[in-house]
Amino acid sequence: MSGLRVSWQGGLAALLALAALLMLPIAEPSAGGPSVTAAILLLVALAIAVDAAPAGTMVRAAALLVGAHAGVYLLLGDLGSVNGAARGAFYLLLVSCWLLAWRLVSVLSSIRAASRTGEVALRLVIPFLFGVWILVLWEAIVRGAGIPFVLLPPPSAIAARIGNSLPILAADVNQTIFKAVLVGYVMGCGAGFLAAIAADRFVFMRRGLLPVGNMVSALPIIGVAPIMVMWFGFDWQSKAAVVVIMTFFPMLVNTGAGLAASGHMERDLMRTYASGYWQTLFKLRLPAAMPFIFNALKINSTLALIGAIVAEFFGTPVVGMGFRISTEVGRMNVDMVWAEIAVAALAGSVFYGVIALLERAVTFWHPSIRGG
Amino acid sequence: MTDRFRDKILPVTAILLAIVAAWYVGAYMLNAPFQRDLDRRAGETPTFSEFVVKTMTQPKPTLPAPHQVAVNFYENTFLRSVTSARSLVYHSWVTLSSTLAGFAMGTLLGIVIAVGIVHVTTLDRSLMPWIITSQTIPILALAPMIIVVLAAVGITGLLPKALISTYLSFFPVAVGMVKGLRSPDAIHLDLMRTYNASKAETFWKLRLPASVPFLFASMKVAVAASLVGAIVGELPTGAVAGIGSKLLSGSYYSQTIDMFAALVAGSVVAVLLVTAVGLTGRIVERAMGARPA
Structure with a gap:
């Protein structure tokens, strides 16, 4: 029996589209006119119908993909360049498209991919759609309701700003990330790592340093930023110093915990091989500590960015991400601030991603990577 | 109880004391250049112990000594009324x-x-x-x-x-x-x-x-x-x-x-x-x- 099966998202989307039909027009003034409105309604109706029909999963997913995204694209286009032009039908159709996208994600979630590549692709596509819809809703609500530009610029304006001021952004990234963050990160993590190994050599030190390190990790260390700026001057050295202090303790504590992670059996085995302290350290205990060390590296990647940017609020030369954010806020150039934030988020994600990839390569033996 | 003392309290206290000691040394080293400058201008030649005391009592030191911070913290925490803006x-x-x-x-x-x-x-x-x-x-x-x-x-x-x-x-x-x-x-x-x-x-x-x-x-x-x-x-x-x-x-x-x-x-x-x-x-x-x- 191949009847129609309407999902609740599809049904609700259909109801909302019908309600929108009664409340037309979409926008006043409407940039596209009645033909665009008809196209949107048609796309939505088609997607709902194909989804309800006894079609294959891939066909339904494709219909939903096209219906939801082409629909919302036309919808945004219909607003034109006038802010706050949206009427009730706009929001009803927006929610309707969003429900279709939700339906699409649940259809995709139910697919059991046959190959590994398919599985990976699915795992990337689903969160990607989620991110796209956050931007779409942001754009639609900001432009539709005419929220003042100073409060919240639409993503399209931020993207345009990024495109227009690439040289400034590049200079800021160079100053903040390639000088302050990287130098501080390497020095702080390196120092924490060496301190943990030194502490591990002496039982007394380990018992004393680890609780202290644990406590210090909970403290608001970011507060030393103004002091470091006072000591090391306005340039990137002071920011690197803040990053060093912020990254030192998580590394110390995690490496310390990691060095204690190798089991008794393995250590006894090393002893039967008559291996010395250093051999045991390099061949057994450091590899066993790697998951902990990478955990610290991941935590520190975020902390380092935060530390460097916040330290720039306390005084910098006239370049740098924190400097740009604080001055452009003062000049009400909010799109530039958001551009800087987008770049920072991108840099943070790339930083984190690189470390996560390294982790997969180094700790390939760990259950969480092998998936068993 | 004695185990707890030996395995936990003693090492932690020792580390904390070491940090305080290192802090004092750091305060001396960071504050010394400015103090030397001050002394030269005033034409004073203090002995070493006098000089050390001076580096620990500057009103706006580069790195305040632990006791200066402790005194300031105590004054601003316990000696001021809790509604004061300095508290x-x-x-x-x-x-x-x-x-x-x-x-x-x-x-x-x-x-x-x-x-x-x-x-x-x-x-x-x-x-x-x-x-x-x-x-x-x-x-x-x-x-x-x-x-x-x-x-x-x-x-x-x-x-x-x-x-x-x-x-x-x-x-x-x-x-x-x-x-x-x-x-x-x-x-x-x-x-x-x-x-x-x-x-x-x-x-x-x-x-x-x-x-x-x-x-x-x-x-x-x-x-x-x-x-x-x-x-x-x-x-x-x-x-x-x-x-x-x-x-x-x-x-x-x-x-x-x-x-x-x-x-x-x-x-x-x-x-x-x-x-x-x-x-x-x-x-x-x-x-x-x-x-x-």
């Missing part, structure tokens, strides 16, 4: 209130997200990667803008700072609770199924109790993070009140001793908060019949 208690209270508001909202948000992720497959697959990404955004860098923008809409005072704390504290709770809500063994979940328990019953009677230890472990991280959020959130408010504003005004006027005292106050608040959460966790777990590990 650290007053500033700590301002920071603490927005920390707690943000912490409460963040914990709630984290739990709601975790419940959603555990029960709705769509959310699990689409939301989780973004939660992780959200923390790679240096939110603290956003803090000044959030404050300024919200002030433009007419929202000022506690809420903007609390929102930053919320953003920082929901993450550990969400991640920890997802882990905790999924921690019941398959055998326990199967048992619930044989009882014909509904999803809600399984949640209230099995998943939620099983997640309590995870909740408190992540709340400890969250409360420390939300204090950091509150302090940084105070930086752009034009130095009105709070530990963050105290740091900022200290840095404007090079009052290093005041800044260190404010840092100490912040650290005391952090330790108190983490301890309070830890104790609450232990009490709750004991009340729920957990065996001491």
